[in-house]
Amino acid sequence: MSQEIVRQDEKKPESYRDRVPVLSPPVDIFENEQEILLLADVPGVKEDGLSITLEKNELTLHAKREMEEEPGSVLARDFHEGDYYRSFMVPQGIDGEKVEAELKDGVLHVHLPKSDGLRPRKIQVKAG
Amino acid sequence: MPFLTRWNNDFGWGDIDRTLLALDELRRRMGRAFDETGGERGSGIAGFANWPPINLYDTGSELFLRAEVPGVSEKDLDLQVNQDVLTISGQRQTEVPEGYSAHRRERGAMRFSRSFTLPFKVDPELCEANLKHGVLSLKIGKAPDARPRQITVKSG
Numbered sequence: 181m182s183q184e185i186v187r188q189d190e191k192k193p194e195s196y197r198d199r200v201p202v203l204s205p206p207v208d209i210f211e212n213e214q215e216i217l218l219l220a221d222v223p224g225v226k227e228d229g230l231s232i233t234l235e236k237n238e239l240t241l242h243a244k245r246e247m248e249e250e251p252g253s254v255l256a257r258d259f260h261e262g263d264y265y266r267s268f269m270v271p272q273g274i275d276g277e278k279v280e281a282e283l284k285d286g287v288l289h290v291h292l293p294k295s296d297g298l299r300p301r302k303i304q305v306k307a308g
Numbered sequence: 309m310p311f312l313t314r315w316n317n318d319f320g321w322g323d324i325d326r327t328l329l330a331l332d333e334l335r336r337r338m339g340r341a342f343d344e345t346g347g348e349r350g351s352g353i354a355g356f357a358n359w360p361p362i363n364l365y366d367t368g369s370e371l372f373l374r375a376e377v378p379g380v381s382e383k384d385l386d387l388q389v390n391q392d393v394l395t396i397s398g399q400r401q402t403e404v405p406e407g408y409s410a411h412r413r414e415r416g417a418m419r420f421s422r423s424f425t426l427p428f429k430v431d432p433e434l435c436e437a438n439l440k441h442g443v444l445s446l447k448i449g450k451a452p453d454a455r456p457r458q459i460t461v462k463s464g
Contacts, residue, residue: 206414206416208413208414208415209410212408221379223377224442224443226441248445250365252367253365253367256364257363258362259361285379285380285439285442286378286441286442287379
């Protein structure tokens, strides 16, 4: 499992090549027995600008950043306009119907619950 | 054993301790430098040396500052104005949630502090800060005595 989620596609969507710059947000990926949890830094993104898809076993994050109008002349600029995009291979056995996401303080949390087959099972040993 | 005593006091462990202390200090400083900048953890994704990224705008009568601080809550953010120096500091914690193991960690935990010398004195009463969707917006007003003033010329 750890091998699969570590593998990452670096391709960018065709339609974005000549338009808005695309940024790759830093992520943390955690796992426990129930789920895989992915956190991504996406400051400036609102709920309605988010698109998360799980197709086959490719998870794609696409977040549109709302840049507010620039008030006055620019004295310093560290960050620029740009949308966030990143995709990952996730292991088979993620329950796509139950994937949940939330935004908190500009951090995207994606919960990828494991289907029953992927969860570790305790095997009872019966005394004969 | 006078010889051993002298060896201990004049050379011996004292010097070795000092050397070790110096190495510890060096290691501590390097560790701190890496911790504070995020070290190589963020390489290839985003540099943490100048975190948080800040945009600064001038409207003439006010300055507007925007900083991207994802994962930082209001209580972990500290804004200070001292005369004409503005300091933004705080911390971001990115701990592994309890019961989870980590596969990938790119989001650095850090303490940060950035200071700006502004081209005028600031009235803290005229500053407004707002944190939304991980973006800090700060309006900075000029202090009354930093504003241009009309001087009347008396005759006589």
